[in-house]
Amino acid sequence: MMRLLLPFAALAFAAPALGDCVFDANFEITNPFDASCGGVIRTYTEDNNVGTNIALGYPVPRPVDSLTAVDGFRSYASLLARHQDLWLTNPDALRGSIVGQTIGGRDIWAYRLGDSDSSTIDGRPEPAVMLNGAIHAREWQSPEAATEVFEQLIELQDDVGLGRYLHENLNVVILPVLNVDGFLQTQMFPETVTADVQQPRDGRMRRKNLRNPVNGSALDASLATVADNFWGVDLNRNSAEGFAQNAGSSSSVTSLVYHGAAPASEPEILALQAAAALGPVNRMRLYGDLHSFSQIFFTPQTGDARRDAVTGQLVAALRAVLGGKYRFGPELPGGGGIGTTADYFAYRFGIPAWTHELEPLDSGAQYGGTGVSHSGFILPDSEVARMRDEIARTYLLGFYRQAGPPRVVAIEIRETESNTVSYRADWVADGADARSLDVSANSALVPGGSYRLWLAFDKPMRFRDANNLIVAYPGQQTDASTGSATLELQDAGGTDVVIPVGNGDVWLDTPGGAPNGYLRYVDDALSAAFTIPAGVAAATPTAAVLAIDNRDFAGLRLDADTSTPVDFAGGRWTAYENARGTAGDEGGEDCSAKPFIAEDPNATPPAGTVTCSAAEAPAPPPPPPPPPSGSGGGGGAIGWLFCLLLAAWRSRFDRVSHCERLVTRPATRRLSFARRLW
Structure with missing residues (x-):
């Protein structure tokens, strides 16, 4: 200088x-x-x-x-x-x-x-x-x-x-x-x-x-x-x-x-x-x-x-x-x-x-x-x-x-008591510039059953100090509590069900792969326990989606669409997408894993599929109410315009905006559980 x-x-x-x-x-x-x-x-x-x-x-x-x-x-x-x-x-x-x-x-x-x-x-x-x-x-x-x-x-x-x-x-x-x-x-x-x-x-x-x-x-x-x-x-x-x-x-x-x-x-x-x-x-x-x-x-x-x-x-x-x-x-x-x-x-x-x-x-x-x-x-x-x-x-x-931003590379769900693999999926190369999800196991998750999720990523996701404790990298925010996963579905009774995944979750620092070891790097995988609530109605096989939200220890969020490899050109990320498939520089929730739930453990997977809530487009707003009698009619329209602009802005961050809460939604019960973080 x-x-x-x-x-x-x-x-x-x-x-x-x-x-x-x-x-x-x-x-x-x-x-x-x-x-x-x-x-x-x-x-x-x-x-x-x-x-x-x-x-x-x-x-x-x-x-x-x-x-x-x-x-x-x-x-x-x-x-x-x-x-x-x-x-x-x-x-x-x-x-x-x-x-x-x-x-x-x-x-x-x-x-x-x-x-x-x-x-x-x-x-x-x-x-x-x-x-x-x-x-x-x-x-x-x-x-x-x-x-x-x-x-x-x-x-x-x-x-x-x-x-x-x-x-x-x-x-x-x-x-x-x-x-x-x-x-x-x-x-x-x-x-x-x-x-x-x-x-x-x-x-x-x-x-x-x-x-x-x-x-x-x-x-x-x-x-x-x-x-x-x-x-x-x-x-x-x-x-x-x-x-x-x-x-x-x-x-x-x-x-x-x-x-x-x-x-x-x-x-x-x-x-x-x-x-x-x-x-x-x-x-x-x-x-x-x-x-x-x-x-x-x-x-x-x-x-x-x-x-x-x-x-x-x-x-x-x-x-x-x-x-x-x-x-x-x-x-x-x-x-x-x-x-x-x-x-x-x-x-x-x-x-x-x-x-x-x-x-x-x-x-x-x-x-x-x-x-x-x-x-x-x-x-x-x-x-x-x-x-x-x-x-x-x-x-x-x-x-x-x-x-590069992190991505999910493998997902495995095991039934806890028998240690049987219920679901296994791996992202594999599909030509020079694409990947496909290879699902090698997909058996029913049964209401009332206990399971353990093993998730693997393509990079070490956490930083450890000299005492081998997970801490935030100096100056960064990601630590052991960062991230979440939920199993989302609509059961046979029309109820939106959100099941938290993460009871006794742990980042893995020993080798061996699933179910208890990291894949390639220390802390590139985690293990988390969860239970399918007994009250979930699944008389017929019901499609579910695993919504995974996480960040690496530098703060980069997951690439939500692993099928298109992320790259970098002209000073910005390419094919770095959120859950709605929009490319940008922020990433989002990975909703690629889609197991299913059924009361019959021998049921076959349903033909249909389901999207996670993060992938849903914001609901359109209702028409503005008529202006009060005698008024110029401008105030209400301006207020709704503000809400629409606010909703559009907030949707960039995959969050539900205040305006979206004003939208009329289908009259269904929502069985929700507090989201577990890691």
Whole structure:
């Protein structure tokens, strides 16, 4: 991120000398090559502001050579070695690729994490997500966070839960360090910068790559070369979307936001685009560009209402994981961008994308430091491990969510006493783009009988803490009590019957499948007991429907129509339907399982079928009453119009509206039982 001017606070320290750089109205330095400006070399210290020293108020972080994470920042050589070691020791879980070279000729590495095939467990093309790190050299938080995500994905791949699910069903592309030349320059001079305190440039505060705008070659590494201190291209202004179109970038080669000679002129940006192809890009469902600082998601809004809404909901879920301390920064819809990589993915492909500015919010004062300008780029060593874990936890949730909404894959009902299967149905592939429900058992459920339902889903639906207790994922709402199931029917006497399913229900964390184990992942299945009330009239076989309503631990609701596989294109879900068959981005109740009830346990299934209440179209309203005598007649009609509009709005959420309660309904008794939640 670029923070040109931050509040300068001396606090308990004397203010450092500002230098002789001259700033114009746009805070651009107008005398960069003067020895009194660009030639000044300054040193970060913990508590010394004398002369050209700049006190941070905490120890100055220095890169550490370590293959594993430390309480601080690792050197580039160590980060690269860690990535390569993970690849060599986990060849079936990730693949490394050189996707390009920097302007200085250094290799740029990207990694594709996931199993070796390109299909989900049910044979669909795998979706993809991508994280980019260190596009701006001085933002050391970024590659550390990206590497932590990398490490956790590998560590969790055999956990039979979230990690295995992501490993088998998602391609994760991580480019940990894009601006390798610039990053190495900052690590070569971890305490040293040039120019002005209010806008330090080379050394630890280099932002741009090492492009020499005069001859196109790479800049040298010496801080004594004054011109080098200001040259380079801002790689996050070099994409075509919004290139050189507004004040978000500059044509001045000495500007911090110099956009380069042409769109995608820089080899690093071409490498980023090549990394996206590993996804591949047409399967991409999330792109995060990690930066620092200011704790915000800067989010392009393309003007496509559905795409922008889906992106906003996704960002809201990620912000919740972070406890709400990160802000949402949506751009003006259809603004066109400013040449960022997030603009590239959002505008060109419709992918939910953002520039994710990591902590701190304002400056090092957040950690007890002086708060000197630009100190936000220098996170204290003591905060790095916590930051890494928070960001990794956040993106694991995002990956899980974007892997796809949950769906029911199998339903089984057993008679409790005999353990006999009364009903069994499995969704199976039916060609390349469809599924059908294979019902292998369908015997009568008998009034007065006790049964146990086993439900399996296509992903782990719940999150467990270190004590193996089901809890809400950090910041999310889904827990052990979320969800419901009811058996709905109209009995032989014309009574609408709603039977709650869920007495002693439990999410399953042991293997084995039905009736007491999970199907493929821990907590991808549940078991729930229920009883058919003895008073249900079923002298003749009576069709029933099992209405299943649930959410995964990221809050996504079930795909109500499993026969049409959900996908993602143009920034929105496709074939993601509610119980009425309406496609959108919300999902709904699954009403595909249709057992039957009969007093005779040997009865054959009825020919008819039944729909669940959630699938029924709202009843039409009665005609408006005549206006009172002498009135203009407008008030009543307006009131009913309001009710109709309210009903239409509420029906989007599969709930019965207030207006629907005013509608005359058939005179039938309704035998209802309180809905059991899980």
